[in-house]
Amino acid sequence: MTEQNLAKVDYQKPLDDVPYKEVTAAKEQYHKETTEKLARIVGDKNISDEPAVLEKYARDKGLQRAGKPAFVVFPEKIEQICDLVKYANETKLPVIPSSSGTHTNGATLPRMGGLIIDLSGWKQIYKIDHRNRAVRIQPGVTYDELQEALEKEGLRAMIPLLPRKDQSVLTAHIEAHPMLIPEFNYSEPVYTAEIVMPTGTLFRTGAAAPAPPEQAQTDLVGPWGPGFDWNRLYTRAQGTLGIITWANIMAEPLPKKQKIYFTASRSLDALTAFTYDIQKKWIGYECFILNKTNLAAIIAERDEDIALLQYKLPEYVQIFCIGGLKRFPEERIAYQEADFLEASQAHGLNPLPTIPEAPNAAAFFEKGLRRCWAKEVYWKDRLKGASADIFFITTMNRAAAFIAAMQQEAAKGRYNLQDIGVYLQPIENGRAAHLEFTIAYNPDDKHERQIAEQLYHSASERMYALGGLFTRAYGAWGSMVSGKNAVQQQTARMVKEILDPNNIMNPGKLGL
Amino acid sequence: MSLPNGAYQALEDALGKEHVCDDPSVTSGYSYMWLMYATHAQTGRYRPAAVVLPASTDDVQTIIKIANRYRFNYVPVGTNLFPPNIPTRPDTIIIDPKRMNRIIEIDYDNMYAVVEPYVTYAQLQAETMQQGLTLTVCEGGAQCSVVANNMFQGMGGTGHKFGFNRGVLGCDWVLPNGEILRIGSRGNATGDWFWGDCSGMNLKGLLRADTGHCGGLGMVTTMAVKLFPYPGPKIFPVKGTNPDFSVDFPKDRFKVNLIKFSTREKLIDAMYEIGHEEIAIAVHEEPASMILCGDSASVEDFWHKWPEFSKKWVNVLSVTLFGFSSPKQVTYEQMVLDKIVEETGGEYITEESELWEHANCNLGEQFRTGMSNRLYRIAGDFFVMGGFGFDSLDHSLKMSKEFMWPIIMEGIEKGLFAPDELGNDWLNSYQLGHFSETEPLIYFEHDLEAGKSFIGGYVQTIQEALKRKMTPSWPLGPMTYITGPSMCNYHDLVKKIKEAVDPRMTSNPGYPVPPEPPPG
Amino acid sequence: MSLEKYTWDLVNCERCSMCKWVHPWSVQSKERAMICPSLKKYLYDAYSVQGRFDLARALTEGEVELTDKALEVIYTCTLCGACDVTCKFTRDMEPLEILHELRKYCVEQGKGPLPGHMPAVDSIKKNNNPWLQPATRRGHWARKLNVKDLNKEKGDVLYFAGCTYSYNANLQNVARTTLGLLQNAGVDVGILGANERCCASPVVKVGMFEMFQEHARNNIELFNSLGVKTIITSCAGCYGVFKSQYPAIGKMDFEVKHSMEYIDQMILDGKLKFTKEVPLKVTWHDPCHAGRGGEPQDLWEGVRVKWGLSDPPRQRNYGTHGVYDPPRNILKAIPGVELIEMERIREFSWCCGAGGGAKSAFPEFAVETAKERVQEAKQTGASALITSCPWCESNLQDGAIADSGGIEVMSLVELLEKAL
Incomplete structure (x- = not known):
């Protein structure tokens, strides 16, 4: 071998x-x-x-x-x-x-x-300061809880359109959700706040800076400073710069009486022209425009009525509320109503106390303007079971062009145009507007979800390219906006590094 | 008073020889302001090494890059009424925006105007009135720069309705590192002006706070500002001749009310109620000195009338109503005001009263000139003895009574401040009474002892406010080292941001916070 | 007086910048808001009265030297007095006096006036007019007129033609027509012919105060010796200096009127009747020296005391008592004429650009300033820009040429003559 x-x-x-x-x-x-x-x-x-x-x-x-x-x-x-x-x-x-x-x-x-x-369990309403029209709240306080407490004092907080029951009021304020009343003087509703900074130290904004609330001899309503406009910097920061532990926010006089008008039109431009006009007259409180998809989802009493209602309703409806305050409430309503109706005539529009196709609208909004959505399924989800929103700041006279672009994107993506909800909220007496598209989809249908998802991304890009200002740059929008603005991104990074040297706070958001 | 080698040449090459001047005959026009004695007491004063005249944002960017390259300082100015504009260091140039004087756009629908820094309030308001819009005119006067004032404070006579510090929309901001940061909608894909909040992190928060950064963080070269509806004539309805002007607005749309109260507390109660009812566009406690100087042709005229007038004009509230929607609004608001006045024990000064005569130009001052325009007349100079502590109306009254007036009285007793002992301020309601600040006015000669007393008093008001855990007056520059430690150490954060965007410390170096606390 | 006397003003200027603009209440547009021609042209603050205050303070304190650049800063000003009016809305200072004083200071230091001024100054010394013309030809404009010679006989009124209306062939008609109007109205009026002497306004404007004093004193003595009750002049420059500067030199036993004032009164009294219609849209340019510069000045000698009060109390000029209404009344009285006002009028009038020695030393600046006024006039839609000052008329004509015409520059009397 x-x-x-x-x-x-x-x-x-x-x-x-x-x-x-x-x-x-x-x-x-x-x-x-x-x-x-x-x-x-x-x-x-x-x-x-x-x-x-x-x-x-x-x-x-x-x-x-x-x-x-x-x-x-x-x-x-x-x-x-x-x-x-x-x-x-x-x-x-x-x-x-x-x-x-x-x-x-x-x-x-x-x-x-x-x-x-x-912090959803942080439910304390520290102080309702009627004299200074302020209320200091913790982050877990929800709208129904707050409105109930405020109404007893003849006040109300600024509220977005029919928020969810568990929506934090503080988050709605700090994240600058669109509020229903476009009054300029209500439009930056945070007075002061306490922040746990990303380094773990405590910071307070504005007139709260000199002392903690229990020691302060201020009324915590001076909103500026110290040094920079921290309220601005922290608004819409999505927790990337710290944790707000309380905020003192505006609490406005609750109208003694109110009157709601619904103005319908097939033309959004006609309604926006009218809205510009009445906002320049500086009258009224709540004022916003919904398309029939959103309106049907809101006022249909039963889910199965939505489709029919959507078919019957006019294309767009402006909802406008006039309120009277403590002294001479009727007289306040009377002069504003007269000026409102006079303006509507000039625009060839016909405001009515309800929507003829949906007579329950008057009663619904009479109560619903200052409350959360009460039903189990959220109104945006009623149509299909789920929804996604695309929203940004623009001006009312650009809204129609954005809507047309949205419709093009929907057609391209084979999404049913009728299922897109449109909500146009004037801001600061019509100086700008929040435009929101709601894309409804069936969460259990993979294909439908995919279509919705594609539309969400393609339409977001399109809206951005058309000049939509994504001030609340959530999720993918963060990269979308920061990727196209190098100086903004570089400066934002610098601020983030100074305030949060270890990048602890909600990393990866805001496109940082 | 000179720049490093090569710097002049670089500036001249970039801007053209005629737009750079270092001749002392010219630079002396940017070197003197008496009040800088007060603001710069700890840092000195200098004639600028040169004055440059950029024509565009690009020019400003180039200037700032040259300053960083050659290491010299610059102070951007507007119409240049502000003491911190006088250089505190020798190697400093002034960026004078005389050639940046365009109104780029007025958007009626969306109520904004886009302006460059050498556009004044008088100019812009004249143009917006043509279109049925207006804006609140700053207290330094309508001859001041809209951009500079909005960067500093953005306050004005009609702030009860049109807000304080709320005027800024999209901006182009040349940072001290030479980059152009576009604020608000300027940073969106189409570079629009209509909105001030940024997408992503809201860097508008760095633009300014309760006051601006006094040129310490670069220069805003173009700004969109908010406009508001205006229901009056296209041309300001001035009557009379210099210096006795009055205005003649249509009475059914514009109405001034003057109301006397027995105490300032009652006056404040009325201000609160006016706010709660959301009426009026201008609501101020107006001190006798301010009203009388607005109606005096000269210093002699003022002091001649003062003894009698000061007996009669005490605790007076001025409330101006606008009929934005129609004359019906004025009628309604007057009815509400009458009720408030009745409930709070006020008493109207009627048009038949001799006092009415003195308040004749009140509306014009509130709407167009800015209230403080004539205050220089009384004694040569004036300032606010530690007002500007922003919080509630009650807070304003409290700080005024508890420590501001006692400090002022010391100066009056020493003969350093003019003898206005009435204890009334120019106390303001902003944004329907949501906030307030108060301005106790002192009048003094250009006498260094009075100046020391003023600046000492001003600092004392800050210290007293902090001691009481109240909001102090604006701390400018070095004073930030007094307020910072008592206010969550904000000065450290401001300093870090200044260091990060201005690593060579070339942009008005002492502002918003000097690198080191001042000695003593 | 000297610059030191104005220390209070110089130290108290808070650079509020009111001096640079039309008073805010009277600003009607962005484009026509500025009031200082010098700042508009040269841009640096130094070229406003605020900056010139700073320069004056720096000069008196030895911080800067009186260099050629400093002289340029000081002399590129038309002394239109607009800053004086707008400053006084808020302050009690004397910008115009200080601007004059600065020039006096330059002369005292041996640096002023500028070379560009010297031909006119020398001519006034030699010929009694700034136009380098022989004194003997001064009365030639009236050769063919049958007019009283006040050198030889007495009269109530002296018509003082002034140098420009006497010598400038294009403008002489103004003097002749005005004199004719006065005569037709029965006014006992005469002239001095070749014995008329320069008012010396161009001299005082460039800072040569001693020479001015001598001329003014001689003129006052001469006028007093005539025994006239009134001196009428059509020249705003002469009018302004008679009103504002002469009273400080000596007692004047006569009153001074601009011909516009006299003509206005003649129309009111029915002594002047129009027979023809002149269908024309016109706008009116207020000459600085008949307007804000035409006010009598308070001859104040005193000091500033506590709080800046003047002791003894002084009267201040606000520019509002100039000859503003008479020309407007006249224009409105002419059949067919439609007066459309410009934005900057009366005490806030924009200067034509010729004054203060600017026309002779800085002609480009003068014409640019005039051009702006011409543009403002055209903006009204008027076909003619009317004024009543030979300096304004001539410089505005240059401005109109520089702005490619499109509007006729005309004297008020010329227009009025068309309606007779």
């Missing part, structure tokens, strides 16, 4: 710097230590890493990419939030504040895991 020349087996084993077991142990250890550390800050009962709980925060009602957090905490004190943020800085743990129960735009979806600080 000849000697076999055996194959040579010579190799290098992969090296582990540490045995995998140790890695697993370290991961477990990290999780355990972090959990313990967080629990030490907020208490055992106020922390969760249960998959089911985390899953609730991993996706929202919108079309934005899901992203799971590692922990959810429910702090009870401001000091705890400061400690959480300080700890997060030590460990680079992302922090995402959340105050509303339902989210739609992806602002609270973790991009790289981290810690959700859920």
Whole structure:
């Protein structure tokens, strides 16, 4: 037998710097230590890493990419939030504040895991200051809770169109949701706020800066400064620059009496021209325009009535409310009504106290203008079960062009035009407008969802290219706007780095 | 008073020789303002090394880049009424925007105008009135730059309806690092002017706070400003001749009311109620000195009338009504006001009263000139002894009574401030009474002791406010080191941002915060 | 007086910039808001009275030297007095006096006036007129007129033609027509012919105060010796200096009137009747020296005391008592004439650009200023720009040429003559 020349087996084993077991142990250890550390800050009962709980925060009602957090905490004190943020800085743990129960735009979806600080339980209404028309609230206070408390004092808060029951009032204010009343003097409704800065220190804006509220000798209503306009900087920041723990917001006189008019037209331009006119007359309170899709979704008493109502209703309806205050309420309504009706004649329009095709509209809005949406399924979801919104700031005289472009995009994407809701909200007496398209879709139909998703992205790009100003740059819009404005992005990064050197706060948002 | 080698040449090459001047005969026109003694006491004063006249945003960007390259300082100005515009360091140029004087656009529908820095309020308002729009004119007077004033404070006589510090929309802002940051809708895909909030992070927040950055963060070269409806004649209805003007607005659409109260507390109560009823466009407590100087042809005339007038004009509230929608609005608002006056114990000064005569030009001052225009007349100079602490109407009254007037009285007793001892301020309601600030006015000669007393008093009001946990007056430049530590250390953040956008510290270096606290 | 006397003003200017603009209440448009021609042309603040205050202060305190550039800053001003009017809406300062004083300072320092001014100054010294014309030909404009010679006989009224109306062949008709109107109305009027002497306004405007004093004193003595009750002149320059500067030099036993005032009164008294219609849209340019510069000045000698009060109290000029209504009354009285006002009128009138020695030393500046006025006039839709000052008329004509014509520049008397 000849000697076999055996194959040579010579190799290098992969090296582990540490045995995998140790890695697993370290991961477990990290999780355990972090959990313990967080629990030490907020208490055992106020922390969760249960998959089911985390899953609730991993996706929202919108079309934005899901992203799971590692922990959810429910702090009870401001000091705890400061400690959480300080700890997060030590460990680079992302922090995402959340105050509303339902989210739609992806602002609270973790991009790289981290810690959700859920403040929806922070329900305190600290002080209703009737004399200064202000109310100081915590982040978890919802509209129905607040309006009820304010109405007892003859006041009301600024409210968007039929918000969800669990919508945080503070978030609606800080994120600058469009409010129904375009009055210039109501249009920046945050007076002062307290912020846990990304470094874990406390900061207060405006007249709150010199002392905490319990010590302050101010009424916490001076909104500017100190040093920069922090209220502006923090508005629409999606928690990327800190966590607001309370805000003192405007609480306006509740009308003693009111009168609502509905003005219908097939032409949006006719309605916007009329709206410009009455807004320059500086009359009325709530004033906005809905298309028939939105209007049907709102006023149909039963879900099955929506389609028929949508068919019957006029193309666009302007809803306009005149209110009378403490002294001579009837007289206030009378002069404004006369001027309103005179203007409508000049525009060839015919305002009516209700919508003939939907006589329940008057009663609905009489109550509904200052309240949350009461039914189980949110009005935007009634048509198809789910919806996604595209919204931006523009001017009323550009709205028709945006709508036409939206329709083109819908046609291209084979989306049913009739299912697009249009909401046009004048801002600051008509100086600008919030234009919102609602794309309804069936969440259980994959194909339909895909079509909606494509339309959402293509139409967003189109609206941006046409000059839509995406001031609330949620999700993909963040990259869309910042990618096309280098100086803005570079300056925003600089600010972010100064305020949040470890990029702790809601990283990955605002296109940063 | 000179620039580094090569800097002049670079500026001349960029702008043209005729648009750069370093001759002392010319630069001396930018070197003097008495009040800088007060504002620059700790930092000195200099004649600028040159004055440059850019014609465009591009020119400004080039100037700033040259300043960074050669390391010299610059101060951007508007119409140049502001003490911090006088250089605090020797190697400093002034960027004078005389050639940037265009009204680029007036958009009637969406109520805004786009202007460059050398457009004045008088110019812009004259043009907007032609279209049925107006804006609130700053207190420095209608001869001031719209852009500069909006960068500084943006306040005015009609702020009860048209707001304070709310006027800015889209802007082109040349940062000290030489980049052009487009604010608001200017940064959108189509570069529009109509809106001030930015997409993405709202960098409008860095543009200014309760005051501006005094040229310390570059230069805003074009700005869209908010306009408001105006239901009056296309040309300002002036009557009379210099200096005795009055206005003749149609009475069914414009109405001034003057109301006397027994106490300032009652006056404030009435201001609150007016706010709650959402009536009027201008609501001010108006001190006797301000009203009388508005109606005095000369300093002699003022002091001749003062002894009698000051006995009669105490705790007076001025309330101006506009009929935006129709004359019916004025009728309604007057009815509401009558009720408030009745409930709060006020008493109208009627048109038959001799006092009415003195308030004749009140509406014109509120609407067009700016209220403070004639205050120089009383003693040569004036300032506000620590007003501007923005919060509620109650807060304004409290700070005025508790510490501002006691400080003023010390100066009056020493003979340093003119003897207006009535204790009334120009106390203002902004945005339907949501906010307020008060301006206790002092009048003084250009006497260094009076100046010291003023600046010392001003700082004292800041300290007193902070001690009481109230909102202090505007702290300009070095004073930020007094307020910052008591107000969440905001000065550290401002300083960091200044350092980040202006790493070479070339943009009016002492503002908004000097790099180091001033000695002492 | 010297610059030091004005220290209070110089130190108290807070650079509010009212001096640069028409008073805000009277601003009607963006384009016609500025009131200072010098600032409009030269842009730097130094070329406004605010900047010239700073320069004056810096000069007196030795901070800067009186260089050629400083002289340019000081002399590129038409001394139109607009800043004086607008400043006084808010302040109690004397910008126009200080601008005059600055020029006096330049002369005292041996630096002023400028070379461009010297031909006129020398001519006044030599010929008693700034136009380099022999004094002997001064009365030639009236050679063919049958008019009283006040050198030889007495009369109630002296018609003072002034140098420009005497020598400028294009403008002499103004003097002849005016004199004819006065005679037709039965006014006991005469002239001085070759013995008339320059009012010396061009001299005082460039800062040569001593020379001016001498001329003015001689003129006052001469006028007083005539025993006339009234001096009438058609020249706004002469009128302005008689009204504002002469009273400080010596007692005047006569009153001074601009011919517009006299003609206005003649129309009111029915002594002047129009027989023809002149269908013309016109606009009126207020000459600075008949308008805001035509006010009598308070001869104040005093000091500033506490709070800046003047001791003894002084009367201030606000520019409102100039000859504003008479020309407008005349224009409205001429059948067919439609007067359309420009935006900047009366005390806020925009200068024609010729004054203060600007026409001789900085002709380009003078014409640009006139051009702006011509454009403002054209904007009204008027076919003719009417004025009543030979300097204005001549410079506005240059401005009209520079602006490619399109409007006729005419003297008021010329227009009036068409209706007779």
